[in-house]
Amino acid sequence: MTKGKPDNAAMNRYYVYILTNVRHTVLYTGVTNNLARRLEEHRRDLSGFTRRYNAHKLVYAEEFSDVREAIAREKQIKAGSRQKKLALIESLNPTWHDLAAEL
Numbered sequence: 001m002t003k004g005k006p007d008n009a010a011m012n013r014y015y016v017y018i019l020t021n022v023r024h025t026v027l028y029t030g031v032t033n034n035l036a037r038r039l040e041e042h043r044r045d046l047s048g049f050t051r052r053y054n055a056h057k058l059v060y061a062e063e064f065s066d067v068r069e070a071i072a073r074e075k076q077i078k079a080g081s082r083q084k085k086l087a088l089i090e091s092l093n094p095t096w097h098d099l100a101a102e103l
Helices: 035-043 048-053 067-079 082-092
Strands: 014-020 027-032 057-064
Touching (some): 014 035, 014 082, 027 035, 027 048, 027 067
Antiparallel strands (some): 014 027
16 A cells, blocks of 8 residues: 555445345345445435335345456346345345344
8 A cells, every 4th residue: 555545455345235125025136336325325215126126125245346246246146046046145144134234
C-alpha cells in the first residue's frame, strides 16, 4: 500500500447473495459491491422481482475481491437447479435465518 492511497485490494469487495421470501418459495440471486446498500434497495422495493415476490430475506452470501469471479459465481449459481441452490443455502445456513442482521 502506498502512503496516502487506499489499498484497492482491501477496498474492493463483491458479494454474490441469495434472497428468499417468508415461505422460501422464491430464490433471487444477485451480485453487488455493497451488500448492505443493495439489501436496503431490495427492502425498499426498488427492484421489480423482489418487490413482486417479496424476497427480502438474505439467506446466503459469498464475498469476492475480484468482480469477474463474483459475476462468474453468480452465473454459476443462477444456472444451477433449485435443488443445488437449496443445498448451497443449507450448507452454510441450515436454519435459513436472515443473515442481514450479521452485516
